Amino acid sequence: MRRDWIKLTLCILAGYIASIPSSMASAISTEQQLMRRLDALLTPPSHDGEIVRYATLLATPQQVVALCDQPVLRLAGKDVRLVGRRTLIARCGARQHFLPIRIHAEASWWVARHALSAGQLIEPADIVVQRGDLAAQPAGVMFRASDILGQRLTRDLEAGKPLLPGLLRQQWLLRAGQTVDIVTSGEGFHIRSQGKVLDHAAANGRVRVQTRNGHTLSGTVAADGHVKIPLAQ
Incomplete structure (x- = not known):
């Protein structure tokens, strides 16, 4: 069946x-x-x-x-x-x-x-x-x-x-043309320098900065207004 x-x-x-x-x-x-x-x-x-x-x-x-x-x-x-x-x-x-x-x-x-x-x-x-x-x-x-x-x-x-x-x-925490502290960090160390902000930027935002030797780098705006750049750049 x-x-x-x-x-x-x-x-x-x-x-x-x-x-x-x-x-x-x-x-x-x-x-x-x-x-x-x-x-x-x-x-x-x-x-x-x-x-x-x-x-x-x-x-x-x-x-x-x-x-x-x-x-x-x-x-x-x-x-x-x-x-x-x-x-x-x-x-x-x-x-x-x-x-x-x-x-x-x-x-x-x-x-x-x-x-x-x-x-x-x-x-x-x-x-x-x-x-x-x-x-x-x-x-x-x-x-x-x-x-x-x-x-x-x-x-x-x-x-x-x-x-x-x-x-x-x-x-805007940073404005174009402003002088800003740049903190470049690597494994176990930090290097602090200064540069010029190229864009308006808010806290936690991305921003371009120009170093004193003319190089342009990108970093992240910290809450206190400095720019954080990893050494990998």
Whole structure:
């Protein structure tokens, strides 16, 4: 009895597979290859936040079947939006196919740990990292704590709400042209010198400095205003 049931099941499956149109099977195979190659195009822009992007293809099977075996792929427009609808251009010789896709992204961004007040200077204890789907977040969520710390809020912010550039007023600790102490550190020693600041910079931010012998170096602004430069530079 069990063998008869297995045979019947296999016959039904065989009939179902045989009933799938060859064009549909071809579309599925082409779509799988297309998605593998599309993943390679979705390298995130230069951000921290451990961004992971992936796409879903919105094209019809007819659009997919019309492609050649190895189309040249590129995304239409500039890749500045991390999520949302985009157009994938697949070029087959002189002909271009325009395929709709939707890009998804997961990342880590910074939110208020507790309620923050307008005018408050943001410190490490005021923010916490959150990870999830970027589609539900406003544009401009901030991926680097260094872009937030030491800045002042322009308005009140509720706990759990994301920090955005428009909510922050830049607090420059160093200004271009200012003379600054430079601390170059290596294993077991520190060398202190002076140089000229080439950019405005906030605490914990990156800044370029020019040494007295004319060399330009990049370092990190310490809370007390000196610039830290590792010896590796």
